[in-house]
Amino acid sequence: MTEHTLAYVLRTIAIIGAIVVGVVAIYQVRNDWKTPGLDIQVSKLLLALMAFGCVIVILSSWGIIGWQTKGY
Amino acid sequence: MAVAAPQHSALAEHVHHAPKSFINRYIFTLDHKIIGLQYMITGSLFFIISGLLAELIRVQLMNSDGRFLSPEHFNELYSVHGSSMVWLVIIPLATGGFGNFVMPLMIGARDVAFPWLNALSFWMFPPAGLILFSSFLVGAPDAGWTEYPPVSLQGPPGTSMWCVAIFLIGISSTLTGINFLVTMLKMRAPGMTFTRMPLFVWAQLATAVLNMVATTALAAALLALFLERTFGIPFYDPSHGGSPVMWQHMFWFYSHPAVYIMILPAFGVISEVLPTFARKPIFGYKMIAFSSIAIALLGFMVWAHHMFTSGMTPWLVLPFMILTFIIAIPTGIKIFSWVATLWGGNIRYSSAMLFAMGFIATFTFGGVTGIFLAAVPADFQEHGTYFVVAHIHYVLFGGSVLGLLSGAYYWYPKMTGRLLNEFWGHVHFWVTFVAFNVTFLPMHWIGLLGMPRRVPVYDPQFTDWNRVASIGSFFLVLGMAIFFINVIWSIKHGKKAGPNPWNARTLEWMTSSPPPYYNFVKVPGVLHAPYEFDQPLPYVGLEPAENVVSGYKAPMPAGSH
């Protein structure tokens, strides 16, 4: 497998994984939106930030942001 | 309406059986009162050692070309003196010592939120001191308590030991901050809303926030310095792409809040002592409370006023100067409130009160010289001179130490059941107050005349005032000796105190002296703030303090499980 193909495969895996995990995270935040309790609030914040992280991974792997824009 | 405290607490009814062995009662104790005493004993020991280091400095400086100490030793002395006073004396005494003993009693709690963590925090303290002081054997740190690179990168092995010691006490401080913050937020007696909390508790609340947030920034700076010294990881060395100014940013981002950690508890002591001995409500309770929080928050925004001459990005001096001026406002509000508390009061001149009043004088003076330092053009002249040394000792000795001494005279009866000798307390005060001013006042003008700090020899024109300062410092030692002898003597021979010798109104005085190991037979309900002297006590459900047995002999309170 050439280096280019490997990069392509890795990026595809990253994008698909990020979509799955991001959706799960957002879904849980929405489910627990009204639930009270310090632990739930902190969880919601951290899961939302994690979803944001998934967005970063998608954008970076697709070549839209970041200095490693070797094109997708 | 302020946040309500819980109406009923299962935790408050939950009283453990007393530990049985000597070790579990007095050595590896989990009792905040004993841990507080452990901090105070250890901190006092380090105070004595560190003070003697300063005396060696003053002996060297009696002559403009003194040869009492080599320059290398001299550098080590002021570096260890400064480091130990900040990290091994004032911060532990103010938070771990007085905070631990008094704060849980004042909020009507049976202990702090995490007693085991409290003990762990203490037990990191003696090793940290041991590591720092034993660095003299291998070459102690010698770049000042601020250890600026590149000099600190080239320092003797003791500099790395300094990193380890301060890192250790930093972990202790951070854990204490978390512990106290949770305690004050979650374990106040029923009815004690925030605006019914004593001002000492407000002060400890602000201090705990600072402790918790700022100390980890220091840990990062120390870790980086240690890594660079040990493994050559480039953070601060300019020849490898690092930056000495970056150290200063990281160091001062912690160390400026640190000075507020050192002074806020002393502010808290003054706010308790003045109303008690003037028999008048504290003036401006809410202003003092909120200004403590304001000082804590603003304290994070002024660090670069230590760096006006560092060569940092030039335009930064302006916002930091302005913010430093602004932080004088809440401090000034407190000072005016304290003076107004005294005005028209029926003043009893106990030793605690003398130290509190002395504090107002010397701390205000130190605060004013702080304004002189905050003004950037003036700072260019004053930075690195004895003017700064004068300022820091007026606020740290004249402020923190006098404040904590006031607290010592005030709370000693609560801790031991006996009063300190009042005559010798007065002698201690006057010797200390006069000697302190004789020592540090001249440093203002020799600083302005150009004597740099951290120098073992100096221009002969400064000789006379240096001699005056040195002689003054010897009398400071005398004063402190009188105090420590008084402390030790009064344990056995002091007048018996009873629960409330000062007729004060905060909760710690509503139980025996010393308190039973579970603090209160019944945790009381709180109806008002404790400062209205002509009103009945604002508590409900208290067991009369005369009936309460002290210490570990106290029987389990009825109805507890």
Added chain:
Amino acid sequence: MTAASLGHEPHHDDGLALYREVADIRLLGFVLFLISDCILFSSFIFAYLYMRNAAPVWPPTGVGLPDANLAAVNSIVLFGSGATMHFAMENWKHGTEVKFRRWMVATIILGALFLFGQGYEYTHINATWWGSTFGAAFFTLTGMHGFHVFCGIVFLIILLNQTLAGVYNKKQYFGLVAGTLYWHFVDVIWVFLFFLFYVW
């Protein structure tokens, strides 16, 4: 509120009321600890930003910046472990302990995979810890993070053991809450590190 309402009423389920109060206190303490841990990472991130800003050329000569592709997959492995941890907690709260254990094991395995990925990255990147300010910042920050992940894995293994030993039940499981928060926290720190080192 009156003086009369501030009495002490006897409680019959004191065990649970006491646990709830203690768990509440411990939760606040744990969250405050996480905040102070944030400051630790923030300080080193400040150092990285400062050094990067002060450097005449970035990356420093001789340094090869790391490749985002593997790191992206590694990030998803870590974020995925956050999701599996979450499913584990949901199952615990609903009482389905077998599923809880499966998701916990998945979390631990994914966490370990992340560390292996980091190890691969460390051995294949064209930079050393001591060789440049980039190396100083990169290896210190990711190393600290990796250490936190390692401690987190140990924490999760201990928690799993404790559930097998019956320490927790459906109403009293503060240890699991703490573990979940810690694991999510470690996840979020990585979001920032990934952005700072692999994207920006």
